[in-house]
Amino acid sequence: MSGGGRAPERVRAVDAGVPADQWRRVHPVSPVLNAWKALAALLAVIVYQNADLVADVLSSSWARERGAGVVALIVVAGLIVFLLIAAAYSWLAWRSTSYAVTDEAVWYRSGILFRSQRHARLDRVQSVDMVHPLLGRLFGLGRLSVEVAGGAGSNLSFGYLSTSVLEELRAEILALAAGLRVASQGSEPPGRAAEPSALQGSSPARGAAPSPTAAASSPAAGAQAQARVPVAQERVLYTVAPGRLVASLLLSPGVIAALLAALGFLALAVVLTVVSGPRALSGMAGAVPAVLVAASMVWGRFAGEFNFQAAVSPDGIRIRRGLTETSAQTIPPRRVHAVRIEQPLLWRRRGWYRVTISQAGYAGGDDSQSGSGARGDVLLPVGSREQAELALWLVVRDLGVEDPQAFLADGLEGAGEQASPFVPNSRSSRSLDPWVWRRRAVALTASVLAVRDGRINRRLSVTPVERLQSVGVTQGPLERRLGLADLEMHIVPGGVHAHAHHVDADRARDLAGRLLVLARERRAAEPPEKWMLRVHRAVEDMGEQA
Known part of the structure; x- marks a missing residue:
């Protein structure tokens, strides 16, 4: 095709979707920190496999003729060549590794010969974690892990970056995921930070609620500059x-x-x-x-779980923990699907409780994606009754009952007695659960399904009904004979299950029907800005009372 026009610029498929000037680079030492184990293993394998050859060479007449000094210089030269090759690989890997944040997703690309590009959609972000492995802490660097709903392999982890950059990047991702938009400063060059006023709407921790209709930056301005979101202030709630x-x-x-x-x-x-x-x-x-x-x-x-700390900020619940490897996890509002409070037998005299959660992106509480070395489903490793109730309140705003304290007391300590809305299992389940049947009970309130279970290890599971994906009622042969059934509220995979065992069959079917109705009514869940206001006001009240 002839013509005097300029040929269109070629865009590789792996780079499509993000303007070229929005890509940001990781720290130059990142490839070394990411691959140091592989490099050390490779060096060990080379030395191990050639140990006999090296011993033969050192004991040969050739080595004796040239002397120990020359042999040592040859060994040092070999190590230098190895390090130069590793440095060249690290430089090429660093040049080909970058990330970007747009209004729709977090992007990450890497690879020297075979390039790959991945992205995590902001509307599916479940939490944003900052992880500082032991070696990274020596350089003041860490990794960012974006946990998304989509199962294993869908999470995005990259780094290394300085702690200050990680905090700003986390604030930017969480603000965009919450629906806020960053107004870029067109006069600023790429990579320069805009003033905090670039964020349209202030956070509750600074005295005002963020506006859900914050002005979005134009595509042209967003392509020319990157603004910095101010890191949200936080209030520590409890430490372990x-x-x-x-x-x-x-x-x-x-x-x-x-x-x-x-x-x-x-x-x-x-x-x-x-x-x-x-x-x-x-x-x-x-x-x-x-x-x-x-x-x-x-x-x-x-x-x-060492040095565990929970705090609240406008962008979510912040969990910090770790001994040799530290992590800072931020859970945005409305991302927790179920909560469980448990109390082992030997903890009762001390009044201790443990609180765990289920959230999309942490199937089974596995942190393998983030590399934190700890379970990502722990909201309170061990704490008092007041701390356990506070942890529950952070993620479940309304228990749907007039007296929450009495409701929790029956759920955590009750056994056998009828205490509406908890309805214990009938005596017909005694043959199937001879030890625990008196503890088992289920309650459906205006907002949650609560399941009480456990005799030695007491457990109370609380699941907001709006998290319902489907509901199932199952019966085995023995259950059919006894007129019993299992009721299960299907939610995201995780360590906490909304499963009531051996409930009267008629009651199980009635609960299933009511669950479907309540779930439809409560689909319009609490917007993020209301969560921020609620938590901010309550934390302020706690500060005044203290």
Whole structure:
């Protein structure tokens, strides 16, 4: 085709969707921090596989003729070549790695020969986490993990970036996800920060509610500049002292079982050594991995929940935790689908409770995507009754009853008695649940489905009805004979389940029908700005009372 016009600029498919000047680079040392384990393993493999060859060369006449100094210089030269190759790879990887934030999504691209581009839609963001691994903390750098609804593999994690950049980036993503828009300063060059006034609407923590109709920046201005969202102020609600965390672990059934197993293993090893000599220990080698797994689980929970802190800010609930590897998780409002308060038997005398949640993007409480090394579904590792109720209130604004305190007291401590709206299971379920049937009960209020369960480990699960995806009523052969059924409120996968076992069949069907009606009525859930106002006012009241 002939013509004097200028040929259109070629755009690679992997770069389509984001203007070129909106891409931002990660820190230059990111490839090294991301790949240091692989580089160390590669060097170890090279040394291990060639150890015999190196020993032969060092003992050969060639090495003796040239002397130890020349041989040492050759070894050093080899290491320098290896480091130069690694540095070249790191530079190329850094040049090809970048991220961008638009009004619709968070974008990330990487790859030298085979390039890839991923994005996380802002309307599906469940939480934004800042993770600082041990090596990254030495350089003051961390990674950002954007958890989205979509199952394993859909989350976006990238870095490394400085802590200040991470905080600003987190604030920008959460503001855009909440519906706020950043007005870019057209006079600012790309990468320069705009003044805080560029955010249309102030946060409640600064004295006013953000406007849901904040002015959006024009596409032209957004392509020319990137504005900085002011990091929202926060109010710390509760912290978990290391001593209380250790005591709670020592009083947890799983940890007690692990410690007893370890002590039994150690005692058996000592007995076998005394009776049959050290050779008898070889027969116990198969039990060593199980002991190590148990120890790693206990250590992982301690290190992951160490220095736990929960705070509230206009952009959501902020959770900080970690010992060797720290993480800062921000959960936007209306992203939690279910809450569970539990109390093991040995915690009752101390009045301690544990609170966990289910949210999309954290199926089963797995943090593998974010790399935080701790479960992302913990809202309170261990705390008082007041702290547990506060944690519940943060994510469930209304229990749908006139007396919430009495409702929670019956859910956490009740057994057997009729205390509306909790209806306990009938005596016909006793043959299926001889130990726990008196504790089991279900309540459907104007806003939540609450399930009471557990005898030794008391549990109360609370699920807002607007989170309903579907509802199921199932019966097994024994349940049909006894006139019982299981009621399950289907929500996102997670560690908390809205499942009532062995309920009277007629009541289960009635609850299922009422759930469907209530869910339709409450679909118009609380907008983010109302959540911000509610939390801000309550926290201010708490400060005045203190």
